[in-house]
Amino acid sequence: MLVVEGALNARNQVGIQDFVLLDETSEAAFLSNLKKRFCKDLIYTYIGTLLVSVNPYKELDIYNKEQMDVYMGVNFYELPPHIYALADNAYHGMLADFSNHFILISGESGAGKTEASKKILQYYAVSCPSTALLNTVRDKMLMSNPVLEAFGNAKTLKNDNSSRFGKYMDIQFDSQGDALGGHILNYLLEKSRVVHQNHGERNFHIFYQLLDGGEEDLLQQLGLERDRQHYSYLTQGECAVVPSVDDKKDWKTVKNALQVIDIDAIHTNHLFGIVASVLHLGNVRFEPDSKGHASLNNQNNPNAELHWVSHLLGVDANSLQEGLTYRKIEAKTEQVLSPFLLDHAIYGRDALAKAIYGHTFTWLVNRINASTENTVSSFFCQTGQTLCDIVFFFFPFQDPSKKTVIGLLDIYGFEVFNINSFEQFCINYCNEKLQQLFIQLTLKAEQEEYEAEDIEWEPVHFFNNKIICDLVEERHRGIISILDEECLRPGEATDLTFLERLEEQMGTHPHFVSHKLADKKTRRTLERGDFRLLHYAGEVTYCVVGFLDKNNDLLYKNIKDLMCQSKNAIVRQCFSCMDPDSRRRPETVATQFKSSLLKLTEILVAKDAWYIRCLKSNESKKPGQFDEALIRHQIKYLGLMQHLRVRRAGFAYRRKYEVFLQRYKALCPATWPHWRGEPADGVLVLVRHLGYFPNEYKMGSWINHRTKIFIRHPRTLYATEDAFEKCKHQLATRLQAKYKGYRAKGVFRKQKEAATKIETCWRGVQARKERDKRAWAVKVIKRFIKGYMTRGQAKVTDNSEYLVFVRQNYLNRLQDNLPKTLLDKTTWLSPPHVLAETSELLRKLHYRLMVRKYVRGITTQKKTQLQMKLIASAMFKGKKESYPQSVAQPFVDTRISDEDINARVLQMLRNEHIKYAVPMMKYDRNGFKRRPRQLIFTQAAAYMVEEARIKQRILYTALKGISVSNLTDSIVVLHITCEDPKEKGDLVLQCNHLFELVTKLCIIANKQNVVRVLQGSIKVEIQAGKESAVEFSTGPEPMVYKAKNGHLTVVATRARPR
């Protein structure tokens, strides 16, 4: 998307990408657009599907893999113009229609044809699908270039790497688009260059490469010196060094390439032997003897050079010398040797050099073809053995239904030098033919298209160069025919007689001028031996000198025979396939060339054509220079303006309905996103929606199979394109959103699937765990139940575990539920059967332990207290109702401190230690009146004290009993032995601390056994012999009073149950 946008922006910024869209079709507008783009290094521009390329003379970073990827499979107008776009569209056109195509690359010498053809080849090599096997074929095809360029290219005044031969290469593809192989047809190598170069030009590159790059050993083996000045075939142009050419580096490339194209070491040696032999041959010099006959020049050790030639070509030296200085004339029965004049000897030598080199070049092409050939699908044979020109007859593939080809035609460009010879004549004639083909095909195609679609068409007038082609090639009347006639006719035919014949024949031809025929003004520009042709590309003045010889291209028979015996495999192979015995004159060079071009035309016409028109930006081969005059001239003779006008004549633009609809369908709601009906109907809906006026466009006929919409004005398409540009942004956003949604959905779906999978696995794991757990649990429970069922039995396997469990469980539970206090006798866990005994032992142990702990924690006071409480318990527990309430109340040491006892009393008792004192009530013996008293116990006696007086002293010995009731009252009766009636009898006391008092008294007096708890009443001996009683009963209110019977009545409340 971005790239397309970039392309369309580029359109606005740097000229127009397609000349068809220029508003104005003037030459100035054309040139200005070309210049604008050239200045920004945009060397490619379209005229419809024709590509115009301007040589930048600098490396541009537009031929890399990324670029190839960008252009792969993309429609022509989607991206900025590029040679890759053309190559790709030809390729896809071929695949889609299963048709053969060719790409015609034309332009003058140095315009960039060969570079263009290499770029296309690289594009196919890199971009087409491939297998390892096919890769080697591709390498071979790619590597054939450096070899052919080394042997067939040379530096000329026009181009440092000028192709001096024509090349048509077929690249063969299978139905999948895999490149299977290649096949080359070569055309007319400019052999004269081997023996002669114009000033400022060089011989073929290979000579310089060998001398510069060849290893010392090799040069020695070939008898060569590194100094190129040493060789006369290399010094004529006085241009040995060319800055833009690195012969040493190229040598390495060529050597490597020879290996790649399967030329083994022996043949490689022979090949270089031939190259070296040509150099040596050039140095073989002749001098006239006294009769003017040529003999080898004896200076400078002439035999050495001859020796090297014979050695390298593997022929006998004497025979070679004879062949170079004598001509063998065959009379009826015998052969006569006739010595050469000097000129003939030189001619013979040069002819041999040219023949060897020319044949070797052809041999090389054959070898390349053999190695790149797709063996199953094609074969070819060699024809025409005299010269090095067209030698192949090209047969299409054995199985044409399965293979298609793309042909690449890279032929030497139109060239004009100061002196133009036979070679330029052939080269320029070839260019005329190709121009003719171009005119025919483009016009024909255009016309056919309009016809097919039933569209009205206004013919465009253009210069048809057929007239020039006819001038050159017409039978019996053309220049070639006249030349051949001159070559073949008996008598003294010379170059000048040829010119005279031409003047006779061509006298009035508008495209032919000679010195004799020219008007005064023109005559000044012509030499006597010149003739001028007004080619489509400009005027060229040819010098007739050498035309006849070059056209004859004769090699003396004895030399030919000698070469057939050569030990050099290549030379032998090349010469022996000629027919030395044939008496028939071989066809002349020009005629061979003519028929080879005819065949080429036939090959091309049967294919779909693509055109690349190369323009030379300047003569000085400098980057950044845009020579307007030079380019204007090329635009003119290449017929670019005419082509443009033809393209625009009727309708500037045409698109297949499908393509048009596909591109612009977004501009109409009815066609977006899909048009379900016929594309033509969709286009109609679309253009109506876009508001095209009826005269702005035409639809292909309804009756014929209409395929295209024709748009008259570029501006209409422009407006549509601009609308599309705007719409594209919205579309892009929508597409982006859709795509993002789609991606997100994909991701989400994947995540969901993954989550489900993980969940499933996890659940599986969990379920298996659960299952195992349950199985385990079942086993355990079973064992448990079995154990439970047999728990009563002696320990057996079935119950042993259970019993252990029971034991452990019981002990654990017991541990948590042990009684906390000694008094707690109920919480002991009841044991299972097996642990009954243990439990009992444990229980005892535990209580013992608690006792022990308790005992250890008891103080002396507490102990005394408890001992006292124990005594009290023994006396009252279960006997007196109020006893339980008293248990919790501790006994104190005394209830009356010394300070509260009267000092006199203390004084009186000072000898007796007071053990205990307590306040209490005493009931009088007479009338039972209540009197508050203090009761003090000493070691010996108890004292009843009232204030400061001791009212009664009771010896313990006299204390015979202590009685209390069983009720809740606090009455104590102390029974005292009383024998004398004067003595006081029993004491009736009431004390709130009854139990403490009684216990203390018992302990101090040691009278535990005299305490009695009585029910109902207690007898009281008031004095000796006089008795009364205290009667006890229960009632709601506690009371003590004297009853009518004189007894003391005590009413006690019932004790509250605990």
Ligand SMILES: Nc1ncnc2c1ncn2[C@@H]1O[C@H](COP(=O)(O)OP(=O)(O)OP(=O)(O)O)[C@@H](O)[C@H]1O
């Ligand atoms: N696309 C290109 N990018 C960079 N340089 C180029 C490009 N095309 C051509 N050239 C330069 O121009 C020179 C001449 O190009 P090329 O050899 O392709 O011309 P040609 O048309 O084949 O000429 P001839 O008819 O003499 O063989 C190249 O050696 C190269 O330096």
Ligand SMILES: [Mg+2]
């Ligand atoms: Mg070239």
